[in-house]
Amino acid sequence: MTTEIPTPDDEAPAPGMIKADLLTGLVFIILGVAIFYASWTMDRLEVRRIHPMTIPGLVPGMLSLSLTLCGVILSVRSLRQKAESGWQQLQGALLSGAAGRALVVMGLALLYTLVLIGNMPFWAATGLFVFAFILVFECWLAEPRRPLLTSGLWALGLAIATSGIVTLVFERAFLVRLP
Template sequence: MKSSTDDSTDLAIRARADLITAVVLIALGLLVTYLSWTMPRLEARRIHPATIPGLVPIMLGVLLTLCGGLLGLRSWRIEAPGGWQGLVALFGTQQTRRVLAVLALALVYTLVLVGWLPFWAASMIFIFGFIVLFEVYLTDTPVALWRSVLWALAIALAGGGGIYLAFARIFLVRLP
């Protein structure tokens, strides 16, 4: 059973995490709003103002900014003694390393591999790297490297080949 001290510490950490999340949401909402506002309006094609490209994204950007502001206001008003220290300590945990590893792998996959390599090859590399990283390095009970590499290679070949076969050949989707 948790004590009231643990509950107040958890609340303080969540309040500070919500404050950081609010800043990110506000920044993202403002960016979406700006990019939507600067989209071509297509006046030369006599597009009705209610159907312009960017209308829905600009509304979503404004709403995202508003929700981020409300979250920030709520988390700012919560008294959170020790919240920042607890949040910083939370970033040193194994779970945080795993989340950051997934984020890094996803960013490398989407921003580097896709577009530079054929989609099936990028997917193979992503699957292989993901399996090896999480079976050997970011686990509580590591598997032998050679075993993980063989397993990851088999899964990556089957996954990448399956992706290519299913989408490019069966569904006739043009892959990047």
């Protein structure tokens, strides 16, 4: 009995996904450069004699450089792979289940950051986000779908624990006032 060992060609991504990676890498590069510019132009607070290593734009600037680097790596990798008829298959990659789940994650993250944070206490916003995230991905987008009652109880427990722990860590360990 012989078993075939997969070759690198068997595991190669679909041409549409290669082009999707290229577009995603370019978006990461643009986003990273824009965030770096915004963090560079933030007030440095020298007038208040703030230490240069604690300037408000330092962490966003470092994260933006990391995002830009990841975008460059993703773009270069996708350019080096063969993707015949990749642009024609791009639509299929963008309409796939994985792309839909990624859009749901982005939507939930935007809802959390732009709507919930600032309009309710941080702990409540975080708990609601974790609860909704678990229910969406276990009861709505999972294959097979899990029962609502057991997932709801699990999500409630994790939401309470996560919001409590995150709030305590930021307020007590990092001394950050949360909204």
